[in-house]
Amino acid sequence: MIIADARAVYSPEGPFKLTIIERRDLEPHDVLIEIKYAGVCHSDIHTARGDWGPVNYPLVPGHEIAGIVIRVGSEVTKFTVGDRVGVGCMVDSCGECDNCHKGEEQYCLNGMTGTYAAIDRYGQFTQGGYSTHIVVTEDFVLRIPDGIELDVAAPLLCAGITTYSPLRHWEAAPGKRIAVVGLGGLGHMAVKLAHAMGAEVTVLSQTLKKKEDGLGLGADHYYATSDPETFKQLAGSFDLIVNTVSAKIDISAYLSLLATDGTLVNVGAPAEPLSVNVFSLILDRRSFAGSMIGGIRETQEMLDFCAEHRIAPEIEVISANQIDEAWERVLASDVRYRFVIDISTMGNE
Numbered sequence: 001m002i003i004a005d006a007r008a009v010y011s012p013e014g015p016f017k018l019t020i021i022e023r024r025d026l027e028p029h030d031v032l033i034e035i036k037y038a039g040v041c042h043s044d045i046h047t048a049r050g051d052w053g054p055v056n057y058p059l060v061p062g063h064e065i066a067g068i069v070i071r072v073g074s075e076v077t078k079f080t081v082g083d084r085v086g087v088g089c090m091v092d093s094c095g096e097c098d099n100c101h102k103g104e105e106q107y108c109l110n111g112m113t114g115t116y117a118a119i120d121r122y123g124q125f126t127q128g129g130y131s132t133h134i135v136v137t138e139d140f141v142l143r144i145p146d147g148i149e150l151d152v153a154a155p156l157l158c159a160g161i162t163t164y165s166p167l168r169h170w171e172a173a174p175g176k177r178i179a180v181v182g183l184g185g186l187g188h189m190a191v192k193l194a195h196a197m198g199a200e201v202t203v204l205s206q207t208l209k210k211k212e213d214g215l216g217l218g219a220d221h222y223y224a225t226s227d228p229e230t231f232k233q234l235a236g237s238f239d240l241i242v243n244t245v246s247a248k249i250d251i252s253a254y255l256s257l258l259a260t261d262g263t264l265v266n267v268g269a270p271a272e273p274l275s276v277n278v279f280s281l282i283l284d285r286r287s288f289a290g291s292m293i294g295g296i297r298e299t300q301e302m303l304d305f306c307a308e309h310r311i312a313p314e315i316e317v318i319s320a321n322q323i324d325e326a327w328e329r330v331l332a333s334d335v336r337y338r339f340v341i342d343i344s345t346m347g348n349e
Contacts, residue, residue: 001022001023001024001025002022002023002024002025002032002133002135003020003021003022003023004020004021004022004023004131004132004133004134005018005019005020005131005132005346005347006018006019006020006021006060006127006130006131006132006346007019007060007130007131007320007323007346008021008057008058008059008060008127008130009048009057009058009059009061010057010058011057012048012049012050012055013049014048014324014327015324016130016320016323016324017058018320018346018347019058019060021060021127021131023133023134023135024122024124024135025135026071026072026073026135027073027137028073028074028075028076029073029075029076029137029138029139030072030073030076030135030136030137030138031069031071031072031073031076031079031085031135031136031137031138031141032069032070032071032072032133032134032135033065033067033068033069033070033085033087033133033134033135033136033141034067034068034069034070034132034133035065035066035067035129035131035132035133035134035343036066036067036068036150036151036342036343036344037065037066037067037150037151037153037154037317037340037341037342037343038062038064038065038066038128038129038130038131038154038340038341038343039062039064039065039129039154039155039157039158039159039315039338039339039340039341040062040064040318040323040326040327040330040338040339040340040341041061041063041064041155041158041159041185042184042185042246042330043063043089043158043269044061044062044063044128044327045327045330045331046246046269046271047059047061047116047117048061051271052269052271055117056117056125059116059117059127060116060127060128060129060130060131061116061117061128061129061130062115062116062128062129062130062131062341063087063088063089063090063114063115063116063128063129063157063158064088064129064154064155064156064157064158064159064340065086065087065088065115065128065129065134065154065157066084066085066086066144066150066151066153066154066157067084067085067086067134067150067343068082068083068084068085069081069082069083069085069141070133072138073138076138077138078138078139078141078143079138079141079143083143084143084144084146084150084153085141085142085143085144086141086142086143086144086153086154086156086157086303087115087129087134087136087140087141087142087157088115088142088157088158088161088293088299089106089114089115089157089158089293090105090106090112090113090114090115090140090293091113091114091115091120091126091136091137091140092112092113092120092121092137092140093105093106093108093110093111093112093113093140094108094109094110094111095139096110097109097110102295103295103296103297103298104295105140105295105296106292106293106294106295107292113126114126115128115129116128116129129343130320130323130341130346131343131346132343132346132347139296140296142157142296142299142300142303143300143303144303145303145304145306145307146307147307147308147310148303148306148307148312149312151315151317151340151342152312152313152315152340153303154340155185155189155313155315155338155340156189156302156303156306156312156313157299158293159185159186159189159313159338160189160193160302160303160306160313161293161294161298161299161302162186162189162267162291162292162293162294163186163187163189163190163193163242163244163267164189164193164294164298164302164305165291165292165293165294165298165302166240166242166265166267166289166291167190167193167194167197167199167240167242168294168298169291170239170240170263170265172193172194172197172198172199172240173197173198173199174198174199175198175199175200176198176199176200176239176240177199177200177202177237177238177239177240177259178194178199178200178201178202178238178239178240178241178242179201179202179203179204179234179237179238179240179241179242179257180194180201180202180203180204180219180241180242180244181204181205181225181241181242181243181244181245181249181254181268182204182205182243182244182245182268183203183205183210183213183214183217183337184244184245184333184335184337185313185330185335185337185338186244186267186268187203187205187244187245187337188213188214188217188313188314188336188337189313189337190242190244191203191214191217191218191219192217192218192311193305193311194218194242195217195218195219196218196305196309196311200220200221201218201219201220201221202219202220202221202222202223202234202237202238203219203221203222203223204223204225204230204241204254204257205222205223205224205225206224206225206226207224207226208222208224210222210336213336217314231253231256231257234257235256235257236256236257236258236259236260236284237257237258237259238257238258238259238262239258239259239261239262239263240262240263240264240265241254241257241258241262241263241264241265242265242267243264243265243266243267243268244267244268245268245270246268246269246270247268247270248270248272248274249274251264251274251275251276251280251288252275252276252277252280255276255277255280255281255286255288256280258284258286259284260284260285260286261284261285261286261287262284262286262287263286263287263288263289264286264287264288264289265289265290265291266288266289266290266291267290267291267292276288313337313338314336314337314338315337315338315339315340316335316336316338316339316340317339317340317341317342318339318340318341318342319341319342319345319348320341320342320343320345320346320347320348321345321348323341326339
């Protein structure tokens, strides 16, 4: 077994504690990665606090992982020691179902294996990137282009692909009018990506306090959803709305902002159910959809796109001792726009 330092929670209330975890010895197609940076995702908090279901503690979260290959299995062909690599929200899938064959491993019909809080093919609970090392089969490792630094690469492995995938699927391009609900970790990436794809981008946020940021990130327009006039003024305006918030909102009100044949896609995942007035869909042939992450092929495409267009998330690098504080700040929307843990501090008391 390979020993790694990690930070784990032992209950929904936390706090994080320094611990040691075991990683499996390398199988022929495995890659051992020394983690340099790990992003903090709102999903980490939802999972650890039991919002999405029962949790097996202790739990090491983290599915935005960037690091360096330090060892490879005997049959690895895709990576060599020294390569700059990343690991996102999944570390395995069946590889045999229709979706896996299509490169949509995130929708594996037999269930993909999450980077943490899942049971892998060896019967072990997976533990995530708030740790110094991880072992992953080469098919679920991404190559980080030279134009992207490792600290900013980490959030791309979730926040980046979570917003890139629906933008590609619903064909963001010049002439498309796209609204992004929320300007947080996901939202600010959606703005940057949609702008780079040539779309006309509008931010819909509760208040105007981040308006200057939003316009600076590439948005063409910025509106406050706390103002009822916004919904009157923008009725029927958008081809696509990407909802990035992980809180309950009035979906029917946002559906009214879609043009005929428009789509509202949810990438934020609130713990509470969302209700929809069906007439909001029927009257203009609108669609209410969901999207998770992308497959491995699409995630690599996203990384290459970001390198080509010089797109990087806005980050605040923290030490491992600051994770508890960072989580509270995420819940208070007090981060612009993604926390990234410097894993070199992992062993510090």
